[in-house]
Amino acid sequence: MKHKTFLWFVLPSSLAMLLFIFFPIVSVLIQSVHVDTEQVIKEVKNCGPFGCETITAVDQEATQALKRDNPLGRFAGLSTYFDRRHLALDEVRAAWGNASGAGDFFSQLLNLPFYKAMSFTLAYTFIVTPLVIIFGFIIAVAVNGAAKWVRGPLIFFSLLPMLVTPLVGSLIIFWMVDARGVIGAALQYVAGDPNLSVKASTPLTWVMLMVYGVWHSAPFAFIVYYAGLQSVNKDTLESAMIDGASRWEQIRYVIIPHLLPLTTFIALMQLMDNFRVFEPIVSFSAEAHATSLSWAIYNDLGGETRQLSSAAATSVLTILGICILLLPVLVRTWRDFNHK
Amino acid sequence: MTAKTQRRSHALNLLLIAVLVIWMILAAFPFLWTLWGSFKVEGDFFSKADWMNALTGPLTLKEAGGSFTGAGYHGAWIKEAFGLAAINTVIVCVFVVTISLTFGTLGGYALSRSTYRYAFWFLIIALIFRAMPPITLVSGYLPVFFTWNLWGHLPTAIVVLVAINQPFTLWMLHSFFKNIPKDLDESAMVDGCNRFQAFRHVIVPVMWPGVITTGLFSFLLAYNDFAVTAMILSKENQTMVPKISSFLGTTQTKGNVMFAVASVVSVTAPLFVMVLFFQRQIVSGLTAGAVKG
Numbered sequence: 001m002k003h004k005t006f007l008w009f010v011l012p013s014s015l016a017m018l019l020f021i022f023f024p025i026v027s028v029l030i031q032s033v034h035v036d037t038e039q040v041i042k043e044v045k046n047c048g049p050f051g052c053e054t055i056t057a058v059d060q061e062a063t064q065a066l067k068r069d070n071p072l073g074r075f076a077g078l079s080t081y082f083d084r085r086h087l088a089l090d091e092v093r094a095a096w097g098n099a100s101g102a103g104d105f106f107s108q109l110l111n112l113p114f115y116k117a118m119s120f121t122l123a124y125t126f127i128v129t130p131l132v133i134i135f136g137f138i139i140a141v142a143v144n145g146a147a148k149w150v151r152g153p154l155i156f157f158s159l160l161p162m163l164v165t166p167l168v169g170s171l172i173i174f175w176m177v178d179a180r181g182v183i184g185a186a187l188q189y190v191a192g193d194p195n196l197s198v199k200a201s202t203p204l205t206w207v208m209l210m211v212y213g214v215w216h217s218a219p220f221a222f223i224v225y226y227a228g229l230q231s232v233n234k235d236t237l238e239s240a241m242i243d244g245a246s247r248w249e250q251i252r253y254v255i256i257p258h259l260l261p262l263t264t265f266i267a268l269m270q271l272m273d274n275f276r277v278f279e280p281i282v283s284f285s286a287e288a289h290a291t292s293l294s295w296a297i298y299n300d301l302g303g304e305t306r307q308l309s310s311a312a313a314t315s316v317l318t319i320l321g322i323c324i325l326l327l328p329v330l331v332r333t334w335r336d337f338n339h340k
Numbered sequence: 341m342t343a344k345t346q347r348r349s350h351a352l353n354l355l356l357i358a359v360l361v362i363w364m365i366l367a368a369f370p371f372l373w374t375l376w377g378s379f380k381v382e383g384d385f386f387s388k389a390d391w392m393n394a395l396t397g398p399l400t401l402k403e404a405g406g407s408f409t410g411a412g413y414h415g416a417w418i419k420e421a422f423g424l425a426a427i428n429t430v431i432v433c434v435f436v437v438t439i440s441l442t443f444g445t446l447g448g449y450a451l452s453r454s455t456y457r458y459a460f461w462f463l464i465i466a467l468i469f470r471a472m473p474p475i476t477l478v479s480g481y482l483p484v485f486f487t488w489n490l491w492g493h494l495p496t497a498i499v500v501l502v503a504i505n506q507p508f509t510l511w512m513l514h515s516f517f518k519n520i521p522k523d524l525d526e527s528a529m530v531d532g533c534n535r536f537q538a539f540r541h542v543i544v545p546v547m548w549p550g551v552i553t554t555g556l557f558s559f560l561l562a563y564n565d566f567a568v569t570a571m572i573l574s575k576e577n578q579t580m581v582p583k584i585s586s587f588l589g590t591t592q593t594k595g596n597v598m599f600a601v602a603s604v605v606s607v608t609a610p611l612f613v614m615v616l617f618f619q620r621q622i623v624s625g626l627t628a629g630a631v632k633g
Contacts, residue, residue, distance in 0.1 A: 009450030020503030024480025142359040165564040180386035227627035276473035315476035
């Protein structure tokens with residue numbers, strides 16, 4: 001295809017991506033090194049029946065004028081990144097100095113908003129992703145072994161947890177896990193503790209969010225593996241059988257190697273999607289026990305005072321995290337491509 | 341033949357059935373439970389006394405005078421104007437799907453036919469864009485949208501969702517177009533068509549299966565989005581998903597949780613119907629990226 005024709009064909013989508021994905025990233029970068037203009041304070045003499053006093057007040061007019069002149073606010077360098085809400089260098093240094101041990105240091109670290117969000121996001125990403133792959137594989141093997149006529153309905157119901165809106169799916173689970181819901185009641189019965197509440201406990205909240213994550217994403221791994229199982233080479237399988245391979249050996253030496261490239265694909269997609277974990281935290285109202293990077297941005301942006309620079313700094317840190325996560329994949333693609 | 345060579349032991353069969361039954365319960369039960377519970381009153385669905393109340397519904401009988409009540413639906417759709425949110429969702433979804441597919445088919449076709457290096461890099465950049473959490477982009481939009489007065493309107497959300505949709509749409513359609521033989525459009529070009537005419541008259545008639553599958557996923561992305569629509573749309577223009585979250589935030593008084601339960605069921609119902617009709621396309625779409633690379 002000629003360069004010019006190619007350009008015309010990709011123009012609409014490149015324009016859309018340039019304007020609404022690339023520029024916002026640049027805009028976030030710029031915002032994160034600026035902070036709001038300071039309010040102009042003026043002293044006003046206030047004279048009443050009991051004498052005069054000088055009070056300080058915000059000079060609205062001058063503040064507005066300053067804002068108009070500097071719509072971005074004033075340049076602040078990296079200070080937003082290092083403040084208490086983000087990397088919190090001073091607090092980390094203080095914690096390092098006065099912590100009694102490694103455990104104490106980490107618990108102090110986890111009280112800082114950014115590290116709290118980071119720790120949950122990473123834990124969620126690296127626990128949910130492997131579990132999704134394992135459960136997806138087990139379900140795929142089971143469905144593949146089922147009679148042909150039940151596979152359709154099985155796939156239908158399997159698709160639901162994945163396709164349903166994440167906010168809605170997590171709400172459904174949340175209501176059932178509520179102390180007054182059916183799973184909550186069952187947990188109380190099993191634990192023998194009538195006051196057990198998942199919502200009130202940090203470890204249980206984490207577990208619940210991760211269980212939701214696996215429930216939501218396992219169908220994706222299942223479908224991909226199931227399609228992969230359909231294309232397993234029957235001859236290879238049969239020759240393995242004739243050579244006396246047991247069922248487990250067939251899975252281990254024929255099926256798993258066949259599915260390996262699919263696993264890379266699932267892992268890549270899941271790492272990207274789990275790193276942005278957000279909706280379940282909103283639905284579970286779990287912010288007291290678990291926050292994520294996406295949730296931190298949402299929290300800064302929402303509410304009465306939109307803290308744009310703070311949100312921008314967290315966004316930049318999140319994007320950096322994504323890039324680090326994707327780096328191995330990109331390096332590999334780069335090598336493969338140069339190889340060709 | 342397979343029946344003979346793959347005969348399973350009883351224990352294995354049992355294990356297999358157990359896995360399937362457990363998975364089916366995990367996958368389907370929450371939906372059925374919520375559907376059933378949405379016709380009860382809050383005292384039954386969230387029962388302090390006995391979880392069985394959600395099934396039998398003694399309070400529903402007492403408060404509403406029947407075993408089932410539509411109070412939750414009435415409250416959500418009529419009192420809280422959930423219908424307006426539903427209309428907004430329809431508008432957003434229709435436009436996002438049409439525009440994404442138009443842009444995506446053009447771009448995806450070009451990417452599948454170009455043999456130059458830059459086409460590859462284009463796709464890699466799209467993959468990186470695909471990995472960006474939408475909420476990080478939202479913090480980039482807001483200041484600009486505020487200064488230019490674009491914030492709060494449906495068209496803004498539509499354009500943003502189209503853009504966020506593009507990387508995925510391009511990847512998917514690119515792999516579908518790769519499967520359409522090159523000879524098809526090339527022979528048309530030998531016959532004197534230019535590239536666009538070849539696309540219009542030869543490729544467009546055969547591309548629909550791929551386009552429909554991609555359209556389903558664009559629809560899901562627009563329908564399920566929370567991060568963008570919650571931050572960009574004003575209260576009057578809210579779509580269904582942010583509307584549900586606003587039920588949770590403000591109306592935690594008695595009975596109003598049932599509005600949220602009823603609207604959750606209302607949001608899930610169209611998805612249910614969609615899976616029912618398009619199961620095959622969804623499955624093929626999920627595997628398209630994986631199997632064909």
